[in-house]
Amino acid sequence: AKAAGGHRFHFFAPEMNQRVAARLALEADLRRALERGELLVHYQPQVSLRGGEVVGAEALVRWHHPRRGMVSPADFIPLAEETGLIDALGEWVLREVCRQQRQWLDQGLNVPQVGVNLSARQFRHPDLVGLVAQSLREQRLRPSLLGLEITESAAMHDVESAIATVTRLRSLGVGLSLDDFGTGYSSLSHLKRFPLDHLKIDRSFVSDLGTDPDSAAICNAVVGLAHSLGLRVVAEGVETESQMLFLRRQRCDELQGYLFSRPLPAADYAALLACGRRL
Numbered sequence: 001a002k003a004a005g006g007h008r009f010h011f012f013a014p015e016m017n018q019r020v021a022a023r024l025a026l027e028a029d030l031r032r033a034l035e036r037g038e039l040l041v042h043y044q045p046q047v048s049l050r051g052g053e054v055v056g057a058e059a060l061v062r063w064h065h066p067r068r069g070m071v072s073p074a075d076f077i078p079l080a081e082e083t084g085l086i087d088a089l090g091e092w093v094l095r096e097v098c099r100q101q102r103q104w105l106d107q108g109l110n111v112p113q114v115g116v117n118l119s120a121r122q123f124r125h126p127d128l129v130g131l132v133a134q135s136l137r138e139q140r141l142r143p144s145l146l147g148l149e150i151t152e153s154a155a156m157h158d159v160e161s162a163i164a165t166v167t168r169l170r171s172l173g174v175g176l177s178l179d180d181f182g183t184g185y186s187s188l189s190h191l192k193r194f195p196l197d198h199l200k201i202d203r204s205f206v207s208d209l210g211t212d213p214d215s216a217a218i219c220n221a222v223v224g225l226a227h228s229l230g231l232r233v234v235a236e237g238v239e240t241e242s243q244m245l246f247l248r249r250q251r252c253d254e255l256q257g258y259l260f261s262r263p264l265p266a267a268d269y270a271a272l273l274a275c276g277r278r279l
């Protein structure tokens with residue numbers, strides 16, 4: 001078996017090199033994309049379950065590549081995270097969202113909060129709080145117009161320092177959501193110590209609602225848990241009427257998903273806000 005290992009290495013080597021080369025090319029491309037302005041932000045509305053009005057949005061980065069077309073964040077965020085490019089990319093998204101909110105305000109739009117995703121690495125960055133404060137100040141933005149989404153796994157990685165960071169961010173006045181909730185392992189005693197304002201139920205539970213009784217139980221439990229901690233619950237990835245009806249019975253607070261709207265280019269989202277904010 002040992003001897004075969006040597007052959008296997010030769011067999012796989014060209015393919016490995018191709019993969020590494022493709023990654024390096026993508027990394028170099030991504031670096032240039034930032035400089036050339038190929039990144040943009042789409043906004044996915046979040047609606048209240050009570051009245052159906054738009055009560056917030058999530059900012060989702062998009063990469064319009066000159067040759068590859070639209071590249072999904074699922075393909076480049078993990079790469080950006082591994083290579084450290086996420087710091088520059090994340091800073092760009094944060095500044096862009098603040099700039100956009102300011103522009104909409106100046107146009108007289110009544111804008112709700114926009115949530116920006118923070119990757120695990122950004123969340124651990126020592127200057128994060130300073131960057132957020134500066135981004136708000138630069139645009140003279142009311143802090144409550146900005147939300148931040150951190151994943152459950154990033155929050156629970158090093159709980160003590162995560163609590164300290166979330167506490168400092170919250171004291172700026174920005175919103176804070178725990179994202180992809182249910183996919184990690186939070187203990188209730190830890191969760192209680194995070195000054196959050198929203199929990200987001202991961203899309204995987206919402207999409208299985210009709211078929212998997214466990215998912216229904218998890219959604220139910222998350223809503224109960226969140227409410228007992230005084231948090232609002234957002235369900236993401238709502239695609240069907242029956243998912244919506246189930247989540248309404250569970251007293252979920254806000255919904256986000258294709259049933260209401262896909263992530264929208266900034267202009268389309270602004271048009272939605274301008275025409276009365278209902279979906």
Ligand code: C2E
Pocket residue numbers: 044059060061072073074077090093116117118119179180203236237238239256257258259263
């Ligand atoms: P996420 O934070 O869980 O974002 C929700 C994802 O679900 C988005 O995918 C959104 O387009 C998608 N989605 C929303 N509603 C539905 C639905 O009804 N059905 C289906 N099938 N999908 C729905 P997207 O935009 O491709 O982003 C993927 C992930 O990339 C995000 O997952 C987030 O982890 C990451 N990401 C996106 N933008 C940023 C960013 O600016 N910074 C960082 N750090 N991560 C980002």
Ligand code: CA
Pocket residue numbers: 058117149179
């Ligand atoms: Ca998110």
Ligand code: CA
Pocket residue numbers: 179180200202203236
């Ligand atoms: Ca999410």
Ligand code: CA
Pocket residue numbers: 180202203
């Ligand atoms: Ca998710």
